[in-house]
Amino acid sequence: MPKPFPNIVHAEGEEPLFKPGDQVKISARYPMGHYRVPNYIRGKRGRVESVIEPRAVNNEDEGFGRNAGLKRYYYRIIFPLTELWPGYAGPKTDELRIEVFETWLEGS
Amino acid sequence: MSSDAHAHAPIPDAGDAMPSYYEIMETAVRELLVEKNAIGAGEIRQMLEVMDTRTPALGSQIVARAWVDPAFRARLLANGRATLEELGIDFFENTQLTVLENTDKVHNIVVCTLCSCYPREILGLPPDWYKLKPYRARTVKEPRAVLAEFGTLIPDDVEIRVSDSTSMVRFLVLPQRPQNTENWSEEQLASLVTRDAMIGVVRAAIPEKTEKSR
């Protein structure tokens, strides 16, 4: 595998901010108009299952006709159901997986 | 009266019965877009033909092949879209397909709480219940209760993984192969795989009253 050239400056978003296994928190932001992050995961903590390739445009902006702009990563995030629902009655190993755009993720 | 647009329109359904307001709207929009050259005259008809080839039978064949061919299974799990494109199954735009494998330890179930994302390129159009409130509200919150309503009981030592589709990735569940099917042909195996098993609400199973024919 050839070594990458040094001194290349990456455009914003070219490197994923998170990697599989990272603990993350979904931003507690409540936009109107259009969103692709359900309310039930806002502010919740999970971990990164995978980085989805390739980078893509923010689908929340696409909802208003924007199909250009900086591309960033979507990540598949794992949440234990016990984290999402107080008093979840099933086994603690039950989980939810959901794709989230990078601008909604914070390190945790 | 634009007779050109009328000549290009698909044949109206239901004889002379008055179409509903919304059907009239759909027809009017389609004809106006063709008149304005925004879309081509035959494009809707062609798209309908494409849609007709995507049915659960297609998904069943994919699952059956994954059951009998470990190399195909591995490729399918690694990259669903690329593997299926090799079989001539094309996808729209940037849609991806992730195949979720059920095992003795993991049971997958798929939902879209924000709208109705569904692997239409494989399974065709989704059933109403998948798009209605009860399934979309409860599956992320109480998947075991939802599964029980479909007659599916998952033991506590099996992990439930709920996938809520929100992006360009679509999900297809790869159910476990039923026991006692060792010598079955791919076609026979495909007959065991229902649409609901590929959504993840039921397992693939040999129907109780079926006699296996050789």
Place this chain on the structure above:
Amino acid sequence: MTQTEHLLTRLPTEMGGLDGGPIQRVEHEYAPWEKRCHALANVLDIHKIISTEEKRRGVEALGSELVEKLTYYQRWIVAFVNILFEKELLTPEELARKMDEVAARHEPSGG
């Protein structure tokens, strides 16, 4: 959060975590116009006239009453019309005239 803010920050189409009743295993045979509507959505997306994401946002923007009262494909076609108006690809008058024309094809003849 007041009640009205809630109407803005929780879209009427979002269902996750709400109370839902028993799952009715309803299925209906798709009517030809519904399939045509779905085909139209795909064609509009391919042409980048209305992307899938714009369609979703358009359905959300119908508001809670229409989202509740219209059926699935009724929501789509109304959302398409609204977006086509916004994009100046269609005007209300053009559509009204064409709808009248289409309806007239089905009226019983004679008087």
